[in-house]
Amino acid sequence: MGEHLLEIKDLYVEYVTDDAHVYAVNGIDLFLDRGETLGLVGETGAGKTTTALSILKLLPEKVGRIAKGSILLAGTDVTAASEAEMRLLRGETVSMIFQDPMTSLNPVLTVGDQIAEVLQLHKKYKDKAGVEARVDEILKMVGLPPERKQDFPHQFSGGMKQRIVIAIALACEPLLLLADEPTTALDVTIQAQVLALMNELKQDLDTAMILITHDLGVVAQTCDRVAVVYAGEIIETGTVEQIFSGDRHHPYTVGLFQSIPDLKKKTRRLHPIDGLMPDPTDLPSGCKFHTRCPKCAQVCMERRPKPWEEDGHIIRCHLFAKGGPEA
Amino acid sequence: MLKYIGKRVLLMIPVVLGISFILFTIMEFSPGDPARIILGDYATQEQVDELREEMGLNDAFLVRYGRYVLNAAQGDFGKSYRSNSPVVGEIAARFPVTLKISLMAIMIAVLIGIPVGIISAVKQYSFADILSTMAALLFTSIPAFWLGLLLIMFLSVQHHILPSVGSDTWKHLIMPSLSLAAAQMATIIRMTRSTMLEVIRQDYIRTAKAKGASSRRVVFHHAIKNALLPVITTVGLSVSNLLGGALIIENVFGISGLGTVMVNSVKSKDTPLLLGSVMFAAVVAGFVNLGVDVLYTYVDPRIKAQFVKKTKRQGAGT
Ligand SMILES: Nc1ncnc2c1ncn2[C@@H]1O[C@H](COP(=O)(O)OP(=O)(O)OP(=O)(O)O)[C@@H](O)[C@H]1O
Ligand SMILES: [Mg+2]
Numbered sequence: 001m002g003e004h005l006l007e008i009k010d011l012y013v014e015y016v017t018d019d020a021h022v023y024a025v026n027g028i029d030l031f032l033d034r035g036e037t038l039g040l041v042g043e044t045g046a047g048k049t050t051t052a053l054s055i056l057k058l059l060p061e062k063v064g065r066i067a068k069g070s071i072l073l074a075g076t077d078v079t080a081a082s083e084a085e086m087r088l089l090r091g092e093t094v095s096m097i098f099q100d101p102m103t104s105l106n107p108v109l110t111v112g113d114q115i116a117e118v119l120q121l122h123k124k125y126k127d128k129a130g131v132e133a134r135v136d137e138i139l140k141m142v143g144l145p146p147e148r149k150q151d152f153p154h155q156f157s158g159g160m161k162q163r164i165v166i167a168i169a170l171a172c173e174p175l176l177l178l179a180d181e182p183t184t185a186l187d188v189t190i191q192a193q194v195l196a197l198m199n200e201l202k203q204d205l206d207t208a209m210i211l212i213t214h215d216l217g218v219v220a221q222t223c224d225r226v227a228v229v230y231a232g233e234i235i236e237t238g239t240v241e242q243i244f245s246g247d248r249h250h251p252y253t254v255g256l257f258q259s260i261p262d263l264k265k266k267t268r269r270l271h272p273i274d275g276l277m278p279d280p281t282d283l284p285s286g287c288k289f290h291t292r293c294p295k296c297a298q299v300c301m302e303r304r305p306k307p308w309e310e311d312g313h314i315i316r317c318h319l320f321a322k323g324g325p326e327a
Numbered sequence: 328m329l330k331y332i333g334k335r336v337l338l339m340i341p342v343v344l345g346i347s348f349i350l351f352t353i354m355e356f357s358p359g360d361p362a363r364i365i366l367g368d369y370a371t372q373e374q375v376d377e378l379r380e381e382m383g384l385n386d387a388f389l390v391r392y393g394r395y396v397l398n399a400a401q402g403d404f405g406k407s408y409r410s411n412s413p414v415v416g417e418i419a420a421r422f423p424v425t426l427k428i429s430l431m432a433i434m435i436a437v438l439i440g441i442p443v444g445i446i447s448a449v450k451q452y453s454f455a456d457i458l459s460t461m462a463a464l465l466f467t468s469i470p471a472f473w474l475g476l477l478l479i480m481f482l483s484v485q486h487h488i489l490p491s492v493g494s495d496t497w498k499h500l501i502m503p504s505l506s507l508a509a510a511q512m513a514t515i516i517r518m519t520r521s522t523m524l525e526v527i528r529q530d531y532i533r534t535a536k537a538k539g540a541s542s543r544r545v546v547f548h549h550a551i552k553n554a555l556l557p558v559i560t561t562v563g564l565s566v567s568n569l570l571g572g573a574l575i576i577e578n579v580f581g582i583s584g585l586g587t588v589m590v591n592s593v594k595s596k597d598t599p600l601l602l603g604s605v606m607f608a609a610v611v612a613g614f615v616n617l618g619v620d621v622l623y624t625y626v627d628p629r630i631k632a633q634f635v636k637k638t639k640r641q642g643a644g645t
Contacts, residue, residue, distance in 0.1 A: 091539035103530040118538040152628040
C-alpha cells in the first residue's frame with residue numbers, strides 16, 4: 001500500500017482519567033522509510049512516548065485512546081487492526097526499547113527466558129536449540145557473555161539491563177525500532193557505548209528507528225531526520241542538516257538550540273525559553289507555543305499555523321505561513 | 328540457608344517460653360484448686376492437702392514454673408490434671424482432627440481465593456469483580472461461628488445434607504472447614520486482587536505485550552508469579568489465624584480437636600494440658616511461617632540470592 005514503512009497521519013491521542021482529559025498528541029504527521037533514523041525531540045510531557053506507544057497500540061488500557069488519525073505500519077492500519085493482528089506485528093515488525101530499563105524486565109524470569117520468549121512467540125526457530133543459539137548470539141552482539149542468560153535482572157547493572165532490553169528488542173530483527181530515551185538512564189561513557197552499539201546493529205540489520213531523546217548531540221550523531229515535538233504537535237521537521245544548520249527555524253527550535261550550554265560563547269542563561277510547556281489538559285488556542293514565543297503576533301493566538309514546506313523541511317509557524325493562516 | 332532455618336528455630340524458644348510464662352501466671356491467678364478438681368467434691372480436706380503436697384503445689388510460684396520448664400525441656404510436659412494421662416499423648420490424639428479441618432480450610436481458601444482474586448483483577452470493574460469484592464467484604468465481616476451456625480441450620484437442620492456434630496467422616500468436616508475458610512478466603516481474594524492490579528501496571532508487563540505476548544500469556548507467565556509473592560505471606564498468616572479459629576469452630580460443631588482441648592483445660596484449670604496444647608499450637612504456627620519464608624526464597628530470585636553463595640562471574644565490560 002503506502003510506500004513508506006511507517007506513515008502517521010493527523011494523529012490525536014488523549015488520556016481520559018477521572019479527574020483530567022489530557023490532550024497528549026494533537027495532530028502529528030510523520031513518515032519513516034526502511035533503514036532510516038528519525039529523532040523525536042522535545043521537552044518532557046511533549047507526547048513523545050505517547051506517539052511511540054500508539055504505533056504499538058499499547059496505550060494504557062481504558063485511559064489512553066487514539067481519538068483521530070491513522071497509523072500505517074508495513075501496510076497495516078494500526079488504528080483499525082485487531083489485537084490478534086497487533087500481536088503478530090509487535091516484537092517482529094516493530095519493537096520498542098522502553099524509557100526505563102530498570103523496571104522493563106520481569107524480576108522473576110531469567111534474562112535468557114525473556115529474550116527467548118520473543119523468538120518463541122514469533123516461531124523464529126523450530127527447536128529449543130535454535131532459540132538458545134540465537135539467544136547466545138544476540139547476547140554477544142550487545143556485549144554480554146552468553147553464560148549470563150541464566151541470571152535474573154537484579155543481578156545486572158543499569159547499563160547491562162539496557163543492553164538486555166536492546167537485545168530483546170532486536171532479537172527478531174524488526175523493521176522498525178522505537179527507542180525511547182535508550183540512554184538517559186545511563187552514565188555518559190556507557191551512553192556512548194550503547195549508542196554506538198545501536199548504530200552498528202541498525203546498520204547490520206537495516207532497521208528503521210525512531211529515536212526519542214532530549215539530547216540534541218545524540219540526534220546529530222545518529223539521526224537522518226529530526227522532528228521537534230511541542231505540546232503534542234510536530235512544530236518543525238527536516239533532515240539533520242536542515243534542522244542543525246538551516247537558517248529558517250521555528251522560534252521554539254531556536255530556543256531549544258540556545259538552551260544547550262555553549263562553552264565557547266559563554267551563555268549565562270541555561271533556559272532561554274521562558275515559561276513552561278502549556279498544560280495538556282488545557283491547551284491554548286491558536287499556535288500552542290504563542291504563550292512563550294518571543295515573536296508572538298495577534299494571529300498566533302487565534303489560529304493554528306499551516307505548515308510551511310521546502311524540500312521536506314516543514315515548519316508550523318505563522319512567521320513562514322505564506323498561504324495564510326489555516327481555517 | 329540451613330543456618331537461617333536454624334536461627335529461626337532457635338528464635339522460637341524465647342517465644343514459647345514467653346507464652347508459657349504468661350499462661351502459667353494467668354492460671355496461677357485464676358480461682359480454683361487443681362487438687363480439689365482432681366479429687367472431686369467428695370474428697371476430704373486432708374486428702375486434698377496431701378495431694379497438693381505431693382504435686383508440689385505448695386512450692387513458690389517461680390519454683391514451680393522453673394520445674395515445669397526444666398521438665399518440658401526434657402520432653403516431659405506433665406500429666407493432665409483431669410485425665411491423669413500424659414499431655415503429649417492427649418495432644419497427639421486430638422491434633423489430627425484440627426489439622427484436617429485446618430488443611431481443608433486452607434485448601435478451600437487458596438484454591439478459591441487465588442483464582443477469584445486474579446479474575447477480579449484482570450477483569451477490573453466487571454460484574455465478576457464487583458461480585459467477588461462484595462463477597463470478600465461479606466466473608467470478612469461474618470464471624471466464623473455465625474457462619475457455622477447458618478450452615479448447620481441450612482444444610483443439616485433444613486435439608487439434612489450434612490451431619491452437624493462430630494468428626495467421624497469427611498462429611499463431618501465439610502461445614503467446619505467451610506466456616507473456617509470463609510474469612511481467610513476473603514483475605515486471600517483481596518490480597519491477590521490488589522497485588523495483581525499492581526503487577527499488571529508494571530513496565531515489564533508492557534514489555535511482555537510489546538513482544539507480542541497474548542493477554543493470557545501475560546497474565547499466566549508474567550504477572551501471576553510476581554503477584555503471588557506477597558500472597559504467599561498472607562497464606563502463611565492465614566494458617567496461624569486458622570489455628571485460632573479452629574478453637575471456636577470445633578466447639579460449634581462439637582469436634583474434639585486441639586481447640587476443644589484448650590477450652591476445656593481452661594475451664595477445668597488443667598494447667599499442664601493448656602500449656603502443652605498452646606505451646607504446641609505456637610510451635611506449629613512458627614514452623615508454618617518458617618516454611619512460608621523458605622518457600623518465598625525459592626520463588627523470588629531476589630531473595631534467594633541473599634542466601635546462595637555468590638558465584639563470581641565475568642561482567643560485561645562496563
Ligand atoms: N497514563 C496516563 N494517564 C494520563 N496522562 C498521561 C498518561 N501518560 C502520559 N500522560 C500525559 O500525556 C502527556 C504526554 O506524555 P508522554 O509520556 O508522551 O511525554 P514524553 O514526551 O514522553 O515525556 P518525557 O520526555 O518526560 O518522557 C503528558 O502530559 C503526560 O502527563
Ligand atoms: Mg517519555
